Amino acid sequence: MSRHSRALTPAFTRHWTAVAVTNLGDGVLLAAGPLLVATITTDPVAVSAAMFAQQLPWLLFALTGGALADRLPRRTLVVAGNLVRAAAMAALAAVIAAGTPALWQLYLVSFLFGTIETVTDTAHSALIVDSVPADRLGRANARLHVTAMLTNQLAGPPLGALLFAISVAVPFGLHAVVCALAALIVLRVPVEHRPPPVRATLRADIAEGLRWLWRNAGLRILALCIFVMNFAGVGAFAIWVLYGTRHLGLTDTQYGLFIATGAAGGICGAWTYNRLETRFGQTTLLRAGLVVEAMTYLALAVTDNPWVAGAIMTVFGMHAVVWGSVSATARQRATPSELLGRAGSVYQLASVGGSVLGALLGGFVADRFGLLVPFWVASAMVAVMTVLAWRRLADVRAGQPVQQ
The missing domain is CATH 1.20.1250.20 (MFS general substrate transporter like domains)
Structure with a gap:
């Protein structure tokens, strides 16, 4: 098989770019989020509760999110979810710029983000599979894994801490921008998934x-x-x-x-x-x-x-x-x-x-x-x-x- 025939598809390249952008934004929040909570409270339980609020929806709604990803158009779910996340994070950045937010506001945004991710992350993963031939899935997954590692774990947190030191609201505003950008990128991906007619609950x-x-x-x-x-x-x-x-x-x-x-x-x-x-x-x-x-x-x-x-x-x-x-x-x-x-x-x-x-x-x-x-x-x-x-x-x- 030629080198050209083994290349990953243009659709995957767009997905890959969207994953890189959103993971960089998530990596920024890995540092900026806890730093923000720590400016409000030093209670260890209160600090850890923000991360738990984002993880809890996966325990509650993961299976529901998967069913929705099979029942509804996957590209639409990913685009809509990223736009909602962008709006929520922009609102939080505005609240931070205006003063110190309340803990309940941070918890609410964290829970909302986690809930949306149960649908968008699952739908995006399935959408990527629809965009890559079966014999190239391994290469695609390896590229996605290392991209997430580099942006989410290596590049994002130092950038988030630096931006937080410049201005508390900036890393959260940046995340709103990358979510909107990811939505626009995925919107350009050709539609491959056709959900079946709804016949069951x-x-x-x-x-x-x-x-x-x-x-x-x-x-x-x-x-x-x-x-x-x-x-x-x-x-x-x-x-x-x-x-x-x-x-x-x-x-x-x-x-x-x-x-x-x-x-x-x-x-x-x-x-x-x-x-x-x-x-x-x-x-x-x-x-x-x-x-x-x-x-x-x-x-x-x-x-x-x-x-x-x-x-x-x-x-x-x-x-x-x-x-x-x-x-x-x-x-x-x-x-x-x-x-x-x-x-x-x-x-x-x-x-x-x-x-x-x-x-x-x-x-x-x-x-x-x-x-x-x-x-x-x-x-x-x-x-x-x-x-x-x-x-x-x-x-x-x-x-x-x-x-x-």
Whole structure:
């Protein structure tokens, strides 16, 4: 196959640009949001409540959002959702410029953003699948993963802190602009998805999606893997700053560089993904990724050398992009277009649900039993998951769900 025929589509390029823009805006808010809350209150519960308010809708409405993404025109959902987010953030920026906002206003905007994301993120993910040939989905997912990592985690937070120092309202106004820009970009994407005629209730749509996924042994175990990996991983990384500064003895500047090692590994993962998938196949990569994840937490628990820990995190960053890309690709290839929203929403629910529970328990375990205990627990949990999932991961087949 020629190099030109393997190129990603113009439609995907627009999607990719929209993802880069919105993730940069989200990364800006990762720093500016908590800084704003901290200017209003120093209560740890009140500070963490803003992040929880944005995550809570995923636990409440993820499945509903997935059903809507299959029932309604996906491009329309994405465009409308981004425009609503732009309006809400512009209003918040105006309130901030006029004075100090109330905490309830921040919580309300956070909850509104999270609610909209349950629909727009799921619809956009399905819309991207509609825009990329099946044999190029892996490359597309790898590019999206590393773009989100670079903009959301690496570039966005420092920019958000800098803009916040210049003027408190500026980062929030910037986010309003990027949401509107993303809406305009997606509006130029050709419409591929044609929703079927509405013949059932929303609840029946959700039930149909859950039944389909439950009967698919490979995709069912993949969802369980994602839940366990997020539960274990976020539980360990919830005390990441303490691991870096207390256990490894890093300064603030060194800690920032330490965080960047994961992004460097992610770039390598995206660069090599296509060759890895072609050579080893999805089943081998999924299995190997679970082993790497379990060994990562074990290695972090036994080392106190910053250079070794940095090397471990570089490998982990590469693994995160490769495993995230291959798992998304395997699920997308095996899911009919009319079920992409509902299947994707189950994985979002598993991911966010695991993250929320892990964050809640990780700090408690570290405080009660020791700083390194969450890493030992995470390694053991993923190791058990590896044994349980090893055979079932071979059941994920492109377009051929395996019935139990």
